Amino acid sequence: MRIAPKYTQRIAIALLGGATLLTLLVLLFIILFVLEKGLPAVTWQFLSQAPRDMGRSGGIFPVIVGTFLLPLLAIAIALPLGVGTAVYLTEYTRETRLTRVIRFGTDCLAGIPSIIFGLFGFIFFVVILGFGWSLLSGGLTLALMILPTIIRTTEEAIRAVPNTFREVSFSLGATRWETVLHVVLPNALPGIATGIMLSLGRSIGETAAVIFTAGSALRMPTSVYDSVRTMAVHFYLLAREGISNENAYGTAAVLILAVLGVNLTAYWIMNRFVGRHT
Amino acid sequence: MTPPDSIKIAVESLSAFYGPDPGLRNINLPIPARSILGIIGPSGSGKTTFLRTLNRLNDLKPESRIEGRVLLDGQDIYHPAFDVVSLRKRVGMVFALPMPLPMSIADNITYGPRLAGIRNRARLDALIETSLQSAFLWDEVKNRLSSSAMRLSGGQQQRLCLARTLAMQPEVILLDEPCSGLDPISTARIEEALTLLKSQYTVVLVTNNTKQAARVADRTAFFLMGELVEVDETRRIFTIPRDSRTGDYVTGRFG
Numbered sequence: 214m215r216i217a218p219k220y221t222q223r224i225a226i227a228l229l230g231g232a233t234l235l236t237l238l239v240l241l242f243i244i245l246f247v248l249e250k251g252l253p254a255v256t257w258q259f260l261s262q263a264p265r266d267m268g269r270s271g272g273i274f275p276v277i278v279g280t281f282l283l284p285l286l287a288i289a290i291a292l293p294l295g296v297g298t299a300v301y302l303t304e305y306t307r308e309t310r311l312t313r314v315i316r317f318g319t320d321c322l323a324g325i326p327s328i329i330f331g332l333f334g335f336i337f338f339v340v341i342l343g344f345g346w347s348l349l350s351g352g353l354t355l356a357l358m359i360l361p362t363i364i365r366t367t368e369e370a371i372r373a374v375p376n377t378f379r380e381v382s383f384s385l386g387a388t389r390w391e392t393v394l395h396v397v398l399p400n401a402l403p404g405i406a407t408g409i410m411l412s413l414g415r416s417i418g419e420t421a422a423v424i425f426t427a428g429s430a431l432r433m434p435t436s437v438y439d440s441v442r443t444m445a446v447h448f449y450l451l452a453r454e455g456i457s458n459e460n461a462y463g464t465a466a467v468l469i470l471a472v473l474g475v476n477l478t479a480y481w482i483m484n485r486f487v488g489r490h491t
Numbered sequence: 492m493t494p495p496d497s498i499k500i501a502v503e504s505l506s507a508f509y510g511p512d513p514g515l516r517n518i519n520l521p522i523p524a525r526s527i528l529g530i531i532g533p534s535g536s537g538k539t540t541f542l543r544t545l546n547r548l549n550d551l552k553p554e555s556r557i558e559g560r561v562l563l564d565g566q567d568i569y570h571p572a573f574d575v576v577s578l579r580k581r582v583g584m585v586f587a588l589p590m591p592l593p594m595s596i597a598d599n600i601t602y603g604p605r606l607a608g609i610r611n612r613a614r615l616d617a618l619i620e621t622s623l624q625s626a627f628l629w630d631e632v633k634n635r636l637s638s639s640a641m642r643l644s645g646g647q648q649q650r651l652c653l654a655r656t657l658a659m660q661p662e663v664i665l666l667d668e669p670c671s672g673l674d675p676i677s678t679a680r681i682e683e684a685l686t687l688l689k690s691q692y693t694v695v696l697v698t699n700n701t702k703q704a705a706r707v708a709d710r711t712a713f714f715l716m717g718e719l720v721e722v723d724e725t726r727r728i729f730t731i732p733r734d735s736r737t738g739d740y741v742t743g744r745f746g
Binding site for chain 1: 546548551553576577579580583584586588590592593602603606607652655656659
């Protein structure tokens with residue numbers, strides 16, 4: 214039996230709409246659940262004070278600082294490396310077996326579970342290089358973890374820049390480097406920013422790779438050789454060790470709001486920045 | 492300065508290849524200084540390929556290869572010691588589609604001069620004004636030089652591209668079907684600009700519109716399937732061509 218097109222159309226709309234709705238509801242439920250359980254703990258003191266008694270009381274200020282410092286350091290390390298690699302692969306080499314091998318390698322790197330990065334970071338940065346549990350070890354480990362994302366998104370963004378722009382630039386007497394600098398990268402910026410956002414999101418919520426490399430010290434870091442604790446790690450330890458469920462959910466609420474805030478700010482900056490000449 | 496009536500560019504036994512097939516076969520074509528050379532011919536006849544061998548833009552495609560020589564003021568531009576970047580500063584190009592860079596009108600004009608090392612604000616401002624005036628665009632944009640070039644109309648964008656090339660103060664200007672997407676009024680403006688420019692520049696104009704060649708070119712070359720069929724004074728090409736294929740093309744019997 215054949216169903217009339219009018220009905221198949223309706224069924225399709227209902228199924229697709231239902232799938233979208235379900236996704237949104239799950240997301241909304243998680244956010245509301247965490248906020249509902251966590252927000253009562255979030256006070257000005259909670260945000261501005263140092264933790265006391267392993268986090269049973271007091272606030273999470275050093276943890277918030279650590280949560281932002283670690284991904285920022287990771288991006289500061291990974292961005293120049295990743296963008297440089299992407300520019301080299303797309304603008305300076307022809308498509309050969311070697312570039313395909315490099316690309317396959319970065320894709321594999323993207324699929325490695327974060328705990329493996331944590332283990333590697335622990336053995337290499339913490340032990341062999343002797344950086345100890347520190348901001349530096351954690352930043353380097355996270356940088357390795359987000360490098361494939363940055364390379365891949367930058368590559369896609371560079372490829373999307375119309376070739377005619379390059380030809381115009383060359384025809385006006387620009388060298389390849391000048392063309393990359395003045396024409397290719399500015400036009401690839403929105404795509405690169407997407408990569409940064411994805412990486413920021415991934416590294417801000419990371420626990421496994423961080424706990425092995427940056428440690429979990431509750432003190433305020435004073436140098437890159439100091440251990441830090443991020444909100445995700447703090448949440449994990451508070452909940453896992455049964456130290457304080459209220460403060461664990463409070464931390465989770467702050468983390469969710471922080472990620473939301475970072476995303477909104479980034480989109481606002483991008484819109485102001487990119488909308489000008491397009 | 493090259494004296495008038497002298498040869499600015501001499502193309503000698505030039506063949507160009509993409510992969511195994513020659514896109515151009517054994518072209519010999521002297522281009523006189525301070526005049527407009529029109530290049531006509533049906534699509535796929537190698538006009539654009541020829542134009543892009545003159546500023547070595549074909550080099551960007553890895554599979555392209557050329558044989559023969561192209562002499563600019565007697566120097567072979569394909570000689571290994573010849574600097575490609577300086578070549579493109581001397582031989583400017585306007586593309587078929589209006590292709591402003593996504594930046595302001597003023598920045599589009601100053602892009603080339605800045606790369607060439609001109610930093611002086613007053614000099615850059617002077618370049619912006621004179622080049623926009625030569626391209627008949629100044630009056631339309633003089634009050635919004637810092638707004639985006641992408642917001643101009645197609646005809647304005649193409650005149651901006653011409654102005655951008657003029658701001659490089661090149662010796663030769665290559666135009667690749669510059670009016671193909673433009674309305675008759677914009678086309679007339681560009682043609683007017685070109686006829687004024689030939690007192691200072693050597694102009695090579697590829698066009699799909701034979702009438703345009705008849706209107707503005709001093710000499711016209713007819714390309715067919717990668718070969719140069721003939722080149723002569725425009726008047727002769729359109730009235731008494733030596734090759735019957737030229738006659739057939741300009742009278743619209745094929746192409």
